[in-house]
Amino acid sequence: MATTEITPAFPSSPTAEPSSVPQPGLMPETRWSLVRRAQTDDDKSRALAALGEIMKLYWEPLYAYARRRGESPSDVEDAVQGFYEMLITRGSMQHVDKERGRLRSFLLSAFERYLIDQWAKRSTAKRGGGKAILSLDQEQAENHFLKEMSHNLTPERQFERRWVLTLLARVMTALQADYRRRGKEEIFLALQGALEWNSAEFGYAEAGEKIGLNENAVKQAVFRMRKKFRELLRWEVAETIADPADVDAELRELLQALSD
Numbered sequence: 001m002a003t004t005e006i007t008p009a010f011p012s013s014p015t016a017e018p019s020s021v022p023q024p025g026l027m028p029e030t031r032w033s034l035v036r037r038a039q040t041d042d043d044k045s046r047a048l049a050a051l052g053e054i055m056k057l058y059w060e061p062l063y064a065y066a067r068r069r070g071e072s073p074s075d076v077e078d079a080v081q082g083f084y085e086m087l088i089t090r091g092s093m094q095h096v097d098k099e100r101g102r103l104r105s106f107l108l109s110a111f112e113r114y115l116i117d118q119w120a121k122r123s124t125a126k127r128g129g130g131k132a133i134l135s136l137d138q139e140q141a142e143n144h145f146l147k148e149m150s151h152n153l154t155p156e157r158q159f160e161r162r163w164v165l166t167l168l169a170r171v172m173t174a175l176q177a178d179y180r181r182r183g184k185e186e187i188f189l190a191l192q193g194a195l196e197w198n199s200a201e202f203g204y205a206e207a208g209e210k211i212g213l214n215e216n217a218v219k220q221a222v223f224r225m226r227k228k229f230r231e232l233l234r235w236e237v238a239e240t241i242a243d244p245a246d247v248d249a250e251l252r253e254l255l256q257a258l259s260d
Contacts, residue, residue: 035103048088055084058104060166062111065159069115083114102241108159160257167240167254171232178228187211187221194222195229 037050059080066076087110153161172195179188190210194202208218237251238244 051084051087054103054107055080055087057166057170058107058163061104061159061163062107064162065108065111065155066115068153068155068158071115079115079118082118083111086114104159104163104240108156157257160254164254164258167236168233171229171236174232174236175225175229178232188225191218191222191225195226 034050034054038047038054040047062080062083063076066079067073071079172192176185176188176192179185190207193207196202202222204215204218204222208215211218213221234247234251237254238247241247241250
């Protein structure tokens with residue numbers, strides 16, 4: 001079943017506010033906390049579960065990268081499964097160090113090498129007779145990829161673009177959860193359109209009618225929602241880089257990837 005993808009707009013002024021730590025339980029585990037668990041947890045099942053969560057998070061960017069390289073949809077899913085298994089068997093995640101840079105750069109580089117190595121010898125039968133060891137939504141990833149086929153992007157840029165959209169979707173999910181926790185999900189659903197790229201067309205009066213607020217009150221509510229979105233986004237981006245001081249530069253780079 002195809003899914004509708006919401007593309008929130010980036011804050012126009014990413015330096016307007018410092019990043020803040022969301023309330024406990026608001027955001028999913030960060031990539032680096034998952035990496036640390038995959039590296040150090042003595043319980044193998046928990047370590048593998050952490051690695052699986054990392055791969056699910058980066059699944060669509062890796063999918064988009066391989067598809068742009070010319071791989072078929074079935075071969076891409078097969079390749080990601082094999083890449084995941086390779087990370088397990090070779091203990092590759094033990095070499096990942098937060099201080100050395102971005103996790104996504106490490107994964108993209110490792111995946112690229114894996115695709116080259118497997119180009120001629122990839123075989124599902126050699127990896128358990130076709131049994132998937134990681135649950136992935138191939139249909140959704142393919143739908144997203146096909147929507148972006150008109151973009152003239154390199155595989156690397158396609159990976160970056162899909163990573164940005166994955167990141168934004170993660171923030172939107174956390175934002176909705178925050179409103180739900182506070183008993184205000186109805187307000188979120190009515191106003192979420194104000195966070196999209198075409199938010200200039202957002203109808204404040206129409207949204208107000210849905211939730212019983214006048215237009216001025218809706219504008220104030222949208223301001224608060226955008227402020228919370230910026231806070232969550234900055235926190236999420238800070239968790240992907242080694243130095244929190246690089247958040248603004250990273251936001252600009254992500255914006256450029258999405259603009260492409």
